[in-house]
Each structure stands twice: as structure tokens, then as C-alpha cells.
Amino acid sequence: MEAFFYVVPLLMIGLVGFGAFTVLRRARDVSSAWNSGLTAQARCLRTYTTTSGGGDRHVHTTLHHVYEFATREGRVVRFDETGGPGTIVEGDLVTVHYVWDRPERATAKAPARGKLAAGTGCLLVFFGMIILFCLGFMAVAHEMFDLADGLAP
Template sequence: MFELFFYLVPTLMIAGVGYAAFRLIRRARRISRTWAQGLTAEARCLRTYTTTSGGGDTAVRTRVHHIYEYTSCEGAQVRFEETGGPATVLEGDCVTVRYLPAHPQQATAIPPSRGRLAAESGCLLAFLGLIIIFCLGFLAVAHSMFSVAGDLMP
């Protein structure tokens, strides 16, 4: 029963990291597709705010959030929130957004920068890959320890 803990925790971590990698790739593909094939529209920044996390023993991280509203080519008013946009955009500013007609609520006001998107996604995927490799190594060591201990039992 004790051995199960050493197999279950790393396996659950691998599953969680794998899901995070899946979401990261899906987001990068969506943004890239929106930049390449999306329509453009003028949007107004309705609100901007920041959130902070961390503190104490960890670094404080501040994220900028923007709420935009634009009119799609079909004439629908679309409002969406985006994190990580430029801090220089303030309430009332007009920006160009890109969106796919099938998913107008998934628009982006981040200007196209394929190199930056690839670098960010690649670094995050490499980090997630290292976590998976560490978990697999832990599983291998745990398995060898338990199999040796099992061989030594009378």
C-alpha cells in the first residue's frame, strides 16, 4: 500500500503537466490561427485592471487585464477579456483586434509576434517536459527500490 503512493503521485503529476502542455499548445495554435486568418476590427478598451499573486517567500507577479468591446463583421457587439496585453493600453483607447468569425469572443488585441509566441510556448513546453522527465526518473528509481526490496524479502 505504501508503494502505491510512490507510483500514484508522480503519475498524477505527469497527467496534470500533460494537460497543461495540451492547453498551452491549443492556446498557441488558436492565437497563431487568429493572427493568420482572423478578421480585424477596431475595439475600445472599456476597463483595465491588474491582479497580483505571490508574496511572502515567493516573487510577486502582476498581470494586466483588459476588457475590450468591438463590433464583429456580422454587426454583433462582442466583449472579451484578455490578460497579458500591453500595459500602455488604457481605458478609452482604441486598438485593433483580430478574431475568427466562428469564435468572435476569442479575439486578441495582442499584435502579431510569431517569434515571441514560439519562444514563450517553447520555453514553457521545455519546462513542462523537464517536470515529466523528473517524474519518470522518480518512478524508475522508486520501482527499482521496491523491486530490490521485494527480492530481499524472505
């Protein structure tokens, strides 16, 4: 029974750690694309939405765009990006930023370094709070089990 109070928080810490890694990797990719100076004209091939939640929970809808562009070397690249503006529709031309050795990690988002840093920072603080809660929970559980062992005959 005691293991439950350690295993579940450790699993949550692992998932949150993976989420933090993913957020940092995407922020690095977007920043690298903006800093590379390489741009291309891309066509929006498709837009679609995904939803999560429902039932008695809040429904969250995410807008996706699928873009296709050709690099300077002539390689045709197609990528999917979330969170783009709702004003871009199928057939629109947009400017994408990419890194020459990883064009599939391109972005159609206009450079906004402060917004990227603030969003990444807020998510990392949120993840850190979850990790601190899990560690605190495990510490309290450990103290309670020690106290219960001391009271047992």
C-alpha cells in the same frame, strides 16, 4: 505506501499535460486570429491585475485587459486578455484580430509569430522536463522497491 510514489507523479503528469494542452490551444487560437485577416477596432473597457504568490514566495502580477468590439456581422463581443502592454488604459482604441466563427477568442496582441513560437516552445520544453522528472522518479522508486523486496526475509 508504494502507491504514493506512483500516484503523485501520475497526477503531476496529468496536470502538466493539461497545462501543455492549454498552452497549445491558446497559441493555435492566437495564430489563427492573426492568419484570418479579420480585424476590428476594439475599446478597452477595463484593466485590472491579479497577483499570485506572497508570504515567503515571489509575488507575480498579471495585467488583464477587457476589450469589446463588433464583428463585421454586427455581433458585439467582449473578451479578456492577459499579458497586454501596460500602456493601454481604459477607453483606448486598439486593433484586434479574430476568426469569424470564434470571435470571443480574439487577440489585441500585434502579430509576432516568432515570439509566439518561442514562448510556446519554451513552455512545452519546461513541461516536458517536468514529465521526464516524474517518469524518472517513478522508475527509481520502482527499482528501490524491487531492491527492498529482494532484501526482505
